[in-house]
Amino acid sequence: MPDDLDVLSTIDDELTVSDEFVSRVRRGVRRRRAGRASVVVAGAAVAVIAVVALVIPWSRPSQPPAYAPSDAFRISPAPLDGFRIDYVPEGLRAAVPDDSGGPWLVTANEVHIGTPAPAEEPRMAPEPIDPAATVSMRRYVRADGGNWLWITVLRPRFVAPSGSKYQVTRWLAGSQTKGAEITDTFLVPAGDAVLTTTRGSEVTTHDIVITTPAGVVVAIGGNGGLGEPELRAVANGIAVQRPEATPSTR
Amino acid sequence: MKSPGFEAFLRESGPALLRLGNLLTLDRGAAEDLAQETYIRVGLAWSRVRRDGNPVGYARRTMVNLFLNSKRRTQPTPVPQVLETPRDDAGLAAVDSAAVIRQILAGLPAQQRAALALRYLDDLPDAEIGALLGCTPATVRSHLSRGLATLRTRMKGEHDARRP
Incomplete structure (x- = not known):
């Protein structure tokens, strides 16, 4: 039998793991994880709404239910962790609530959201002196529920004393660009931006990563249906809601 | 650690x-x-x-x-037909041969193809392949045996058809 199986060597190719492939997997995990968290929250919200909708007619029969499940998604004009989002492409609306959490441990070009960091003692929660960041993400969806746009604010927790206050910022920006091809750098109202391009076998996607003067990182990612000009327009429409404090010993 | x-x-x-x-x-x-x-x-x-x-x-x-x-x-994906003319060029013959193998494997049931791939790549025992495919070791032996029999028969058929 082994000799017969050797015929498979004719079509057995050596395939390598490219940085681009790793990047696509990393983004997929990140987005799927965020999506799951949102679904859990939305599910809980729908359950609460359903209970309210059932209870209210009994107590106040003359009034219609205060909420409907379709209210789980609506336009969210609120700033995202201090950033105003003034433009999103037509047809997209924010899925609420936003997905926020942290502080999460940050190591070189990696934010450990829900995964243990490589350390002597694997851990997820950072110690007070560890490099860390909070992460807030908002998804924008189409009417059919499809995810089209992700805006993520990664806000470093600066610790003192620190040799390099901006090291966490560099790692946060690196976590968003690692493995992707940087195809442009440019200025936007919120800070310095880089455009990354991830070419897949079927679709090509872009991300824009902004680093603000105060060291906060804002990442804007779209699916294959969202073109580079639209992402640039989103990036240009992001502005600081309140004057940012310079890195301090928060 | x-x-x-x-x-x-x-x-x-x-x-x-x-x-x-x-x-x-x-x-x-x-x-x-x-x-x-x-x-x-x-x-x-x-x-x-x-x-x-x-x-x-x-x-x-x-x-x-x-x-x-x-x-x-x-649904099964239609597989392109393999050229029937014999090739003298070694490179082309290799490509041709790969296309033939691919065509034959594409015609196998998914479980047979998976069993062959797992045995070929990792030399997994029947029990482990069975655990992966969700079937008994005896069924794995059957998949391997039938898959290889199909490979042999169809390769012989292709070879005979190409002989001048």
């Missing part, structure tokens, strides 16, 4: 999993897509998978399940 990260695991195990994907899907692009989906699922469960101590086995099982599920959902 330093904890191995997901990315290190991906880079280390990726080539082998891509080879398995290539033999299952018979297409490099599809293999990459299958491997990508597999690793995303492994990544989502990484804490647990790493704790269980057999991430390679988990990834392999995930890939096989994804492949078998996709074959259950979709």
Whole structure:
């Protein structure tokens, strides 16, 4: 039998793991994880709404239910962790609530959201002196529920004393660009931006990563249906809601 | 002890999993897509998978399940016909031969193809292949035997048809 199986060597190719492939997997995990968290929250919200909708007619029969499940998604004009989002492409609306959490441990070009960091003692929660960041993400969806746009604010927790206050910022920006091809750098109202391009076998996607003067990182990612000009327009429409404090010993 | 990260695991195990994907899907692009989906699922469960101590086995099982599920959902894909003219050029003959093997494998039931790929790539015993495919070792032996018989018969048919 082994000799017969050797015929498979004719079509057995050596395939390598490219940085681009790793990047696509990393983004997929990140987005799927965020999506799951949102679904859990939305599910809980729908359950609460359903209970309210059932209870209210009994107590106040003359009034219609205060909420409907379709209210789980609506336009969210609120700033995202201090950033105003003034433009999103037509047809997209924010899925609420936003997905926020942290502080999460940050190591070189990696934010450990829900995964243990490589350390002597694997851990997820950072110690007070560890490099860390909070992460807030908002998804924008189409009417059919499809995810089209992700805006993520990664806000470093600066610790003192620190040799390099901006090291966490560099790692946060690196976590968003690692493995992707940087195809442009440019200025936007919120800070310095880089455009990354991830070419897949079927679709090509872009991300824009902004680093603000105060060291906060804002990442804007779209699916294959969202073109580079639209992402640039989103990036240009992001502005600081309140004057940012310079890195301090928060 | 330093904890191995997901990315290190991906880079280390990726080539082998891509080879398995290539033999299952018979297409490099599809293999990459299958491997990508597999690793995303492994990544989502990484804490647990790493704790269980057999991430390679988990990834392999995930890939096989994804492949078998996709074959259950979709109709068989038409496979292009192989050229019937004999080739003298060694390079062309090799390409031609690969196309023939691909065509024959594409005609096998998904479970037979998966059993052959797992035995060829990793030399897994019947029991382990059975655990991955969700069948008994006896059924695995049947898949392997029938798959190889089909390969032999059809390759002989192709060879005879090409003889001048």
